[in-house]
Amino acid sequence: MNPRTALVTGGTGGIGSAIVRYLARQGHRVATNYRDEAKAQAWRERMAAEGIEVCMVPGDVADPDSAAAMVRAVEAQCGPVQILVNNAGITRDTTFHKMDYQQWTEVVNTNLNACFNVTRPVIEGMRARRWGRIVQISSINGQKGQYGQANYAAAKAGMHGFTISLAQENAKFGITVNTVSPGYVATDMVMAVPEEVREKIVAQIPIGRLGKPEEIAHAVAFFTTDEASWITGSNLAINGGHYMGW
DSSP states (O other): OOOOEEEETTTTSHHHHHHHHHHHHTTOEEEEEESOHHHHHHHHHHHHHTTOOOEEEEOOTTSHHHHHHHHHHHHHHHOSOOEEEEOOOOOOOOOGGGOOHHHHHHHHIIIIIHHHHHHHHHHHHHHHHTOEEEEEEOOTHHHHOOTTOHHHHHHHHHHHHHHHHHHHHHGGGTEEEEEEEEOSBOOHHHHTSOHHHHHHHHHTOTTOSOBOHHHHHHHHHHHTSGGGTTOOSOEEEESTTSSOOO
16 A cells, blocks of 8 residues: 555544544554644644654634645645545534524535535645545435434535536546445544433444444545545445435
């Protein structure tokens, strides 16, 4: 395997951390962004204790200028971005008839517009080098919808529309673009949900348990390999059978 520079947005979260670990242990130079310096430093120290060095740069993926500056900082420290994982995401849950414009736009900006903001500064370099791997982290709820998540579901569904268009435009340049859509994963955020609510979720999952962040990271890493060069424009649903589609 050729070591490459990988940028994972939102890398300090549960799934993001697992992706960072997985790619780093494969020998890649891994970078991620942060907004809270104190929290980022604490996270970086935890990763270093595991033997994983991460290039960390400030950056808000919802802001195009900040995202572009983030990419420039990563490339200055680690080299051109060859692998991009658009993982950053937030929720602002409420039923649509109570949702305000800020709740809508914050989610769309961070989950969907960020794909443009971060991918645009790296795509021309990938095309010039004739190699690249781009992976969007979508969600089961972008496929089946979810009560109280019209904003989140719309943004996550939009990520795959972005994927398949970008895949068509860049296939001849050696760039693959794919989506991973996790179901309910045992991150800190999900485990903070009351136990009775988690039990109801697990009861709907045929495999009978929540997913592990490492299982999502494994799928992402698969898409980034040379061996996956004939897979582009795909969506890989990883949800324990919770939602099954074509």
